[in-house]
Amino acid sequence: MANPAIPRLVKDSGRSVAEKDQAAGHLLQRLPSFAAAATLAMLLAMTLATAISIRTINQSQSNLRFEELVDSVALEVDAEFKKSLSELAAIRGFLEASGDVNPTQFRTFATALERENWSVHALGYIKKVNDSETADFNRMMSLQLNEDFSLESRGYRPFYLPVAFTYPETLGILNPGEDLINHPRYTPLMNQAELEGKIVASPPVPSASNPHDQAVVLVFTPIFSQPDELLGSSELRGFGTGVYRVADFLAGPVERAGLGDIDFRVVDIGENEDPQEVFPIPNGATDKEWVLGTSHVVELNLAGRNWYLQFSQPEGYGITRLESQLWMIVLAAGLVITGLATVSMYSLISGRQSVQSDLTLMTTRMNILLDSALESIVLVGDDDRIVWANQSYANAFGFDHPDSIIGTEWETTRSGTGVKFGNRRSFMRRLSEINDNQELSVTSEDVQIIAPEPRTLSMTSAPATGGTSEYMGRLWVFRDVTQERTVDKSKSEFVSMVSHELRTPLTSLTGFIELVLDGAGGEVDPGIGRLLGKAHSNGLRLSRLVADLLDISSLEAGNLGLELSEVSIQGLLTELTESMASQFDEKELDLKVKIPGKMRAIWADRERCAQIFSNLLTNAVRYTQQGGSVTVTGKVVRDQIEITVRDTGEGIKPEHQARIFDKFVRISNNGKRPPGSTGLGLAITKTLAETQGGSIRLESEYGKGSAFTVALPIAERPD
Numbered sequence: 001m002a003n004p005a006i007p008r009l010v011k012d013s014g015r016s017v018a019e020k021d022q023a024a025g026h027l028l029q030r031l032p033s034f035a036a037a038a039t040l041a042m043l044l045a046m047t048l049a050t051a052i053s054i055r056t057i058n059q060s061q062s063n064l065r066f067e068e069l070v071d072s073v074a075l076e077v078d079a080e081f082k083k084s085l086s087e088l089a090a091i092r093g094f095l096e097a098s099g100d101v102n103p104t105q106f107r108t109f110a111t112a113l114e115r116e117n118w119s120v121h122a123l124g125y126i127k128k129v130n131d132s133e134t135a136d137f138n139r140m141m142s143l144q145l146n147e148d149f150s151l152e153s154r155g156y157r158p159f160y161l162p163v164a165f166t167y168p169e170t171l172g173i174l175n176p177g178e179d180l181i182n183h184p185r186y187t188p189l190m191n192q193a194e195l196e197g198k199i200v201a202s203p204p205v206p207s208a209s210n211p212h213d214q215a216v217v218l219v220f221t222p223i224f225s226q227p228d229e230l231l232g233s234s235e236l237r238g239f240g241t242g243v244y245r246v247a248d249f250l251a252g253p254v255e256r257a258g259l260g261d262i263d264f265r266v267v268d269i270g271e272n273e274d275p276q277e278v279f280p281i282p283n284g285a286t287d288k289e290w291v292l293g294t295s296h297v298v299e300l301n302l303a304g305r306n307w308y309l310q311f312s313q314p315e316g317y318g319i320t321r322l323e324s325q326l327w328m329i330v331l332a333a334g335l336v337i338t339g340l341a342t343v344s345m346y347s348l349i350s351g352r353q354s355v356q357s358d359l360t361l362m363t364t365r366m367n368i369l370l371d372s373a374l375e376s377i378v379l380v381g382d383d384d385r386i387v388w389a390n391q392s393y394a395n396a397f398g399f400d401h402p403d404s405i406i407g408t409e410w411e412t413t414r415s416g417t418g419v420k421f422g423n424r425r426s427f428m429r430r431l432s433e434i435n436d437n438q439e440l441s442v443t444s445e446d447v448q449i450i451a452p453e454p455r456t457l458s459m460t461s462a463p464a465t466g467g468t469s470e471y472m473g474r475l476w477v478f479r480d481v482t483q484e485r486t487v488d489k490s491k492s493e494f495v496s497m498v499s500h501e502l503r504t505p506l507t508s509l510t511g512f513i514e515l516v517l518d519g520a521g522g523e524v525d526p527g528i529g530r531l532l533g534k535a536h537s538n539g540l541r542l543s544r545l546v547a548d549l550l551d552i553s554s555l556e557a558g559n560l561g562l563e564l565s566e567v568s569i570q571g572l573l574t575e576l577t578e579s580m581a582s583q584f585d586e587k588e589l590d591l592k593v594k595i596p597g598k599m600r601a602i603w604a605d606r607e608r609c610a611q612i613f614s615n616l617l618t619n620a621v622r623y624t625q626q627g628g629s630v631t632v633t634g635k636v637v638r639d640q641i642e643i644t645v646r647d648t649g650e651g652i653k654p655e656h657q658a659r660i661f662d663k664f665v666r667i668s669n670n671g672k673r674p675p676g677s678t679g680l681g682l683a684i685t686k687t688l689a690e691t692q693g694g695s696i697r698l699e700s701e702y703g704k705g706s707a708f709t710v711a712l713p714i715a716e717r718p719d
Contacts, residue, residue, distance in 0.1 A: 043337070062313070062316055062317050064467065066313045067296065067467060068467070069317075070296045073298075073309070074298040074300065074309055080119075084119040084120060084244055085199060085242075087113050087119065088219055091242070092223060094109050096237075102140070106165040110123050120242045121216060122166055122167065122169070122173075123241070124166040124174050124240070124241045124242075125165045125238060126162070126180060126220075126238050126239040126241055127161075127237070131157060131158055131159065134160070145177065151179060157181065159181075163178045164238070173205065173216065173218065174218070185203075189202050190222075199219055200219070200303055201218070201220075202217060203270055203276065204276060204278045204282065214245050214282055215245070216243050217243075218241055219241065219302075220239045222236060222239055246266060247279060250266070262312070263312040265277055265281075267307065267308045267310060278307070296313065297311075374480070375392060375477050376392045376396040376457075377393055379475050379476075380473050380474050381472070386406055388402075396457070396480075397415075398452075414428075422448030423448065434461050434474075438463055438471045446485070447459050447478065456482045457480055460476075517529060563605050563606075564603055564604060564605055565604075565605075566602075567604050569602055570599065572606065576613055577632075580614075580617055587625075589628055591631075592629065592632070593631075594634070595633070600636070602712045602715055603715040604712050609692075612688050615684065616708050617630070617632075620645055620647040624647045625649060628647065631644075631645075632645050639713060640711045640713055641713075642709050650703065651700045651702040651706055657700060661682050661683055662683060663680055693713045694710060
């Protein structure tokens with residue numbers, strides 16, 4: 001008997017399979033919709049993520065630009081600190097080098113500092129007065145103050161620390177005659193300065209002129225007597241002090257950086273002291289709400305005082321309007337693209353492939369550009385391993401491919417392979433010196449290669465630093481200047497050859513003209529004599545030009561032989577001034593030579609030194625008006641002797657001073673060029689001074705005169 005359940009099961013099974021097939025068909029039909037929906041969701045998410053990323057990048061870029069601004073301002077303020085303290089260092093040197101100083105001498109020196117880019121508000125001298133010296137000090141202060149003065153004390157004191165001089169007046173901060181021996185604020189600072197032998201700054205104090213507008217800092221430097229020859233010790237003579245206005249430190253850097261719309265302030269942080277706001281509210285209490293908004297803090301040090309520069313970053317700093325709205329533009333464009341992408345997946349894919357292709361092409365072009373650069377470039381990391389190099393570097397130093405040296409130690413690969421240097425030991429030692437100094441930058445130094453082919457490379461190197469100024473490595477660039485050096489050498493040889501060829505006929509020409517003028521050929525008509533005189537003068541001028549060209553050529557070629565010996569600067573200048581006396585008398589110039597009689601000799605070539613000072617004295621005569629004066633002074637500065645030739649002539653305009661030592665430069669004031677000048681004298685003078693281990697510098701104020709100072713080494717013979 002058949003089982004009735006079997007057909008039913010089969011029927012049920014059939015229906016189940018059909019239903020499953022139908023369900024699968026519906027699923028397949030909806031799959032494109034699911035895919036489109038998934039694509040739409042994915043692209044929407046990507047668009048939103050891109051817009052958010054752009055906003056994040058904008059903020060990061062804003063932070064980075066603001067950090068760069070803060071670092072720049074901090075460096076400039078720190079530089080302003082160091083520059084401003086130079087006056088105090090000068091006062092210290094003046095007081096230690098001098099004996100007893102009177103008010104007139106102090107004010108004269110301070111006035112001279114004021115003319116040299118004065119940055120201090122006031123200078124002063126706190127003199128250590130022993131008990132036996134009080135009477136003399138009282139008389140000096142009475143004359144200075146135009147009233148009776150007396151140092152007062154409770155009980156006996158071995159010495160006092162009164163304010164002896166100030167320039168200009170600093171009433172309210174440092175009062176002339178005020179005894180600071182037991183001052184609650186300044187005495188500990190002076191004790192610290194004496195103990196440590198260095199400059200010490202005080203906490204900010206109110207300004208005497210306007211306590212609500214300025215905060216000032218007092219800086220003390222100890223003044224010691226010259227060491228005793230027997231005991232070898234020195235004694236405290238007092239303290240030099242400077243009054244500095246905080247706002248003056250900031251004025252220049254703030255103006256150059258354009259901080260007008262940025263909130264910032266300076267806070268003084270002393271040991272065991274509460275933070276004190278110095279700028280913009282002098283002597284104000286720290287605003288804690290402002291501190292919460294501070295985004296950048298830079299620590300500075302002023303003579304032992306710790307200062308914080310606190311900056312509040314504005315919203316969207318450094319971001320242009322287009323950059324700030326870019327995320328909205330990207331979002332709108334992304335929505336449009338998303339709608340188009342759901343209609344045509346192929347267009348989106350092809351578009352993405354096109355973008356990827358463009359990026360690949362751009363990367364390839366960039367690599368080709370760097371590898372085809374004529375300069376040989378290599379970047380060395382802070383671990384002294386090569387990070388990157390271009391193909392030109394590999395070719396120049398004998399490597400097959402730059403990839404073969406990336407990651408290798410710089411010390412083992414910097415000599416190259418198959419490359420021979422003209423002076424390998426000196427070159428390698430120079431590379432080590434540069435590499436060991438993480439702050440040194442080298443603009444241009446020649447490197448000689450003799451094999452596999454002679455070449456001259458110009459080497460440039462600079463430290464690579466990160467955004468926070470940390471050392472990250474060093475970049476080296478080598479440029480082939482073989483052709484340039486060959487051209488320079490050929491030019492010098494040509495000038496030298498032409499000059500040599502011109503010297504003999506010129507000498508003969510001027511000699512024969514002199515013979516004719518002296519009557520060797522018979523009496524000369526006065527009119528013809530005047531013409532011959534002009535010809536003779538121009539011949540001598542041309543001879544001087546030829547001589548100068550020969551000197552320049554010899555100096556550039558390194559062929560100038562020097563005969564170094566001990567040279568008495570007094571004797572040399574005496575001979576020169578006597579030989580040039582007629583030139584000074586002709587223009588009625590007052591010549592003064594103030595060289596100390598016991599000044600030590602210099603180690604130099606006597607003939608070339610005579611050429612140096614002859615050029616300077618000739619220039620002084622040429623550019624000084626009738627009835628002016630020329631003064632020659634000398635002094636010892638460390639291991640050199642400095643000779644200064646100062647005139648009261650026209651002076652040199654600031655825009656011309658940078659070019660004054662260049663070849664063939666003749667400065668014309670008021671459209672008039674100096675007569676008889678070749679434009680080579682100062683160039684030769686500078687090169688001669690440097691060749692003998694010295695230097696030359698110019699100080700000039702237009703309309704008031706010029707001063708040329710030559711420094712040459714003292715005669716201590718080298719080993």
